[in-house]
Amino acid sequence: MVSHLIALAGREGGADRKLELLRMANERRETALHDAVRVEEKSMVKLLMDADPGLANYPANGISPLYLAISLRKDTIAVTLYKMSGGNLSYFGLDGQNALHAAVLLVTVMIEEVLKWNKGLATQVDKHGSTPLHFASSRSDFFIRRRLWIRIPIYWSLNIVAKVFEANPTALYQADNSGLFPIHVAASVGATKTIEFFLQESPNCAGLRNAKGRTFLHVAVEKRRHHIISSGVCHVPSVQWILNMQDKDGNTALHLAMERKMVKTCCDLLANEKVHLNLSNVKGQTPLDLSRINLPRGMHYPMNSESKMHQALELFGAKHNCLRCDHIEDKYERPLDPEEEKKQSDMIKDATEMFIVGAVLIATVAFGATFAIPGGYKADDHLNGGTPTLAGRFIFDAFMMANTLAFVCSTVGIISLVLSGTSMVDMSTRRWNLVASLFLLSSSITSMTVAFALAAYLVLAPVARSTAIAIFVLSPLPMLYRHLVDGIHIWLLVIQAQYGRKRPLGIVLMKLARLVFWFMVWELWPVVVTFAWAGFARRDHH
Secondary structure, three states: OHHHHHHHHHHHHHHHHHHHHHOOOOOOOOOHHHHHHHOOOHHHHHHHHHHOOOHHHOOOOOOOHHHHHHHOOOHHHHHHHHHHHOOOOOOEOHHHOEHHHHHHHOOOOHHHHHHHHOHHHHHOOOOOOOOHHHHHHOOOOEEEEEEOOEEEEEEOOHHHHHHHHHHOHHHHHOOOOOOOOHHHHHHHHOOHHHHHHHHHHOHHHHHOOOOOOOOHHHHHHHOOOHHHHHOHHHHOHHHHOOOOOOOOOOOOHHHHHHHOOOHHHHHHHHOOOOOOOOOOOOOOOOHHHHHHHHOOOOOOOOOOHHHHHHHHHHHOOOOOOOOOHHHHHHHHOOOOOHHHHHHHHHHHHHHHHHHHHHHHHHHHHHHHHHHOOOOOEOOOOOOOOOOEOOOOOHHHHHHHHHHHHHHHHHHHHHHHHHHHOOOOOOHHHHHHHHHHHHHHHHHHHHHHHHHHHHHHHHHHOOOOHHHHHHHHHHOOHHHHHHHHHHHHHHHHHHHHHHHHOOOOHHHHHHHHHHHHHHHHHHHOHHHHHHHHHHHHHHHHHO
8 A cells, every 4th residue: 555655646746746745744743654663564664765765864853763763672673774774864863862872771782783873973962961871871780670570680781881982982071961971970870880980991080070069979979879889989099089079068978978867878988098087068067067967956866877977977086177165065055945845845755655555565465474484383282382383493583583574674664654755744854764764665675585585495495495496596686686776787887997997906896895795784684684593593492
């Protein structure tokens, strides 16, 4: 049918009428060739191109058939268009892009072919000022593809970036309309391998700044791509000179990490001895000033990342910006205003309502376990009838003490929570009782965990010793998880950072030992009391 229409147009209107018909565009500014490409009718494409070898150039300012074929991943059609046009075809695409932009973005096999056809495409920009190298840099090292609810990592080939870079190396120093260079684009998506490639090919690109005066390190922190900071990029000699570069606001990468409360990124930067800790931004703020600003006013949880980051900077010897100590206190320790006091009161009330549920539950379980003891009771017709069957054993005495501590700590915690949640009590007393209840609730959880492990071991050890040992080993996991969440991992990062700054090993080990000691005092005192009492009771039995 199409061939007959073309022949009819040629007979009645001549060659000009035939070309006019073939190149006619619809309301979407597309010709018949676009429809043939879209439905992947190779025979139709050949027929249209035979009739007009220059048809792939139309419409003049619209999306070209070649761009459409590549964007739809119809590689065979794209090759057919190029061959039948003799290379005389349009590469123009959407929003000022060209066919190479589409090939790079969609990771098609046509990248190398398009570069062979027209290497100059690598120098062209779209309406946003982006070159094909910007597009290649915008792909992360890997992305996730879903298949039947399974997340499969698909790794991005660095070879594609290399091919586009080789076609136009100067694009590495060409910014888009937003002032972003390809290395900034790579940092914003976390493409560590791409950044390493750029630095290897042109070390000076590390110092390129965007419109805000920020290097790729600033962008990596801004976009929370901490793996770029933690990788070996920051330790490359060609990069170390930019570690302390400041943007237009005077912020270094460490300043931005502090503002965004990025603990791991801060520790990675602190671990680099080339990073200065006391540079001030245009507001006169050092990283320590920013960490102090991040601290919540009034009462707050001391194991939060903000508190740990502030303490970490102080451990590393960071300073405030030329302020007397009394001025520092005046600046950051002003009293709470009435509105802030109201927020503090509501926060304490909310915390009380949540904690008291757990405290009551632990007290109830501990009370019940006192009378539903493992091993049961002796029969009434036996000596000491009605007493626990396993009484006098070391494990039993330890179980009873652990259960008692769980009950006592949770009960006293309930009393403290009642006081902290009562609005008629003054604010300082409410704060003190809330802190005390948190300690008591933590101790009751530890005691209940110990009691559970001892009870399971007591009844299973005679018949299933391996299972009893497994339960005994797994039982402390709730405590370990809670403290990993609370901040042990943060302190370990800080210690690792201190070692990275080549602090004496003895000092690092001493800090680690102090951390372990206070953890044991705060968290494990019920364990010490439990087994100390069991040992004393055993000696008393003898």
